[in-house]
Amino acid sequence: MQKWIYDEFKHCGVDYSQIQQAEKYDDRHRKFRDFEKEFKGMIDFLELQDASDMTLIDLGCGTGAATIFAADCFKAVYAVDVSDVMIEQAKKKLGPADRNVHFVNAGFLSYNHKGEQADIVMSKAAFHHLPDFWKQIALLRMNKMLKLGGLLYIHDVVFHFVPQEYADRIEAWISGLGESAGEAFIREIETHIRDEFSTFHWILAGMIERAGFAIEKHKSDDAFLAEYACRKIREFDHYETE
Numbered sequence: 001m002q003k004w005i006y007d008e009f010k011h012c013g014v015d016y017s018q019i020q021q022a023e024k025y026d027d028r029h030r031k032f033r034d035f036e037k038e039f040k041g042m043i044d045f046l047e048l049q050d051a052s053d054m055t056l057i058d059l060g061c062g063t064g065a066a067t068i069f070a071a072d073c074f075k076a077v078y079a080v081d082v083s084d085v086m087i088e089q090a091k092k093k094l095g096p097a098d099r100n101v102h103f104v105n106a107g108f109l110s111y112n113h114k115g116e117q118a119d120i121v122m123s124k125a126a127f128h129h130l131p132d133f134w135k136q137i138a139l140l141r142m143n144k145m146l147k148l149g150g151l152l153y154i155h156d157v158v159f160h161f162v163p164q165e166y167a168d169r170i171e172a173w174i175s176g177l178g179e180s181a182g183e184a185f186i187r188e189i190e191t192h193i194r195d196e197f198s199t200f201h202w203i204l205a206g207m208i209e210r211a212g213f214a215i216e217k218h219k220s221d222d223a224f225l226a227e228y229a230c231r232k233i234r235e236f237d238h239y240e241t242e
């Protein structure tokens, strides 16, 4: 591998390679998230009627917040994460019938999808782990994983305010979240803002479009959490480094 390639296995911010992080992840996140509701929300947002013939790639699957529900309605699910301990937690939640789920210890920049191109690529709360330059490379790689006409779903913290307002916006967001999720989560959000790589909407939107996608839907209720439904409209002949 070239020496200039970003090492995505070195975690920025919250270190999900730590077993303690992986073990407490679900309990902490269930204080302010309903994984099943989120999954149904994604299916509605993408306007999917019947996914039983579809293949889904979940990049940054973590402890399987979406993977475990996807297993019940997709033909095949590829659940990818750079943290083996997060993947171990996800595996524990699958039943014996969920043989359609394939876990892969890799990441946005290293996962090589071997099967036929997927119908859906999704990433929830994980894309902000890459700096912007590498987000663009990862989006090109996602394009390659998807069928022409397939959908990319991104759900993440993406800033939707004018840059001058950053301090007040971030303070208000943190204090609002602290009320529902508690002190430990406030520390996590501070780490997110300081050490991870969430970016502005207009930057992410530009990168998505340059990677051969059309943004069909985009939503952010609080100017921080955002969902994107993007259709692959272009194949590229040449990509990058494998």
Ligand SMILES: C[S@@+](CC[C@H](N)C(=O)[O-])C[C@H]1O[C@@H](n2cnc3c(N)ncnc32)[C@H](O)[C@@H]1O
Residues within 6 Å of the ligand: 008, 009, 016, 017, 059, 060, 061, 062, 063, 064, 065, 066, 080, 081, 082, 083, 086, 106, 107, 108, 109, 123, 124, 125, 126, 129, 130
């Ligand atoms: C906040 S968790 C989100 C997990 C899950 N998607 C969810 O919705 O709960 C972020 C996950 O992204 C993973 N991650 C970080 N960098 C990554 C990368 N470059 N490629 C793939 N996964 C990555 C972490 O290991 C962690 O499991």
